[in-house]
Amino acid sequence: MEIQLRLEEKSDYRVVEELTRDAFWNHHVPGCDEHYLAHILRTSPAFVKELDFVALVNDQIVGNIMYSKAFIQGDDGKRYPVLSFGPISVLNNMQGMGIGSSLIQHTMKLAAKLGYQAIVIYGDPEYYHRFGFTGAENFNIGTAWDTYATPLLACELIPGALQNCPGKFYEDDIYHLDETASALFDQNFPPKEKCSGLPSQKRFSELVAMNRPR
Numbered sequence: 001m002e003i004q005l006r007l008e009e010k011s012d013y014r015v016v017e018e019l020t021r022d023a024f025w026n027h028h029v030p031g032c033d034e035h036y037l038a039h040i041l042r043t044s045p046a047f048v049k050e051l052d053f054v055a056l057v058n059d060q061i062v063g064n065i066m067y068s069k070a071f072i073q074g075d076d077g078k079r080y081p082v083l084s085f086g087p088i089s090v091l092n093n094m095q096g097m098g099i100g101s102s103l104i105q106h107t108m109k110l111a112a113k114l115g116y117q118a119i120v121i122y123g124d125p126e127y128y129h130r131f132g133f134t135g136a137e138n139f140n141i142g143t144a145w146d147t148y149a150t151p152l153l154a155c156e157l158i159p160g161a162l163q164n165c166p167g168k169f170y171e172d173d174i175y176h177l178d179e180t181a182s183a184l185f186d187q188n189f190p191p192k193e194k195c196s197g198l199p200s201q202k203r204f205s206e207l208v209a210m211n212r213p214r
Helices: 010-024 034-041 099-113 125-131 179-186 199-208
Strands: 004-007 053-057 060-074 079-090 118-122 147-149 152-156 167-170 211-213
Touching: 004 099, 010 034, 010 060, 010 079, 034 060, 034 079, 034 179, 053 099, 060 099, 079 099, 099 125, 125 152
Parallel strands: 079 118
Antiparallel strands: 004 053, 053 060, 060 079, 060 167, 118 152, 147 211
16 A cells, blocks of 8 residues: 655645544544644644645545644753644544554654654553654653653654753643534534543543653
């Protein structure tokens, strides 16, 4: 299977939002908000359009990754810029075929060429370790609420970039979603059943609970 990657174009927006909804629906919680996040993230000053890529198979968009600027508020009072990515989406019926890996590997290499030094994300370590991510705790980096969290992961694009900036990680405020606005946005899409009790939701709840004081 040949996977083609290119930058997202304005004409792709709706397709990307649909595939993001498809990928995340009932995955973490009943329903999802990630398609709304994709919709509003493009308007944020933190959005990095140079790393907003789509994946195509047979000329059909089947995946997308979006990046934003974030920072570590250092214990020394300094602010250290980093990248973060998400949502990253692959159509449900195309998952497990290397599409997500292609998007991540391509954009991480490009991010390094563009001069970015490190990436910090929230994600499942069982998946992201293969791309060089490790627990942010290993760099003495914690959450904005000053805990060490298992799903808070970091990867140096430049060796040593995170060695001397212990502190708290902050995503852009765009990630603090308005649930009412998200629900209204979702009304623009065909109805889908919300389900609970799924294994992926249990895993998400387990990861969220893996916090301890920093």
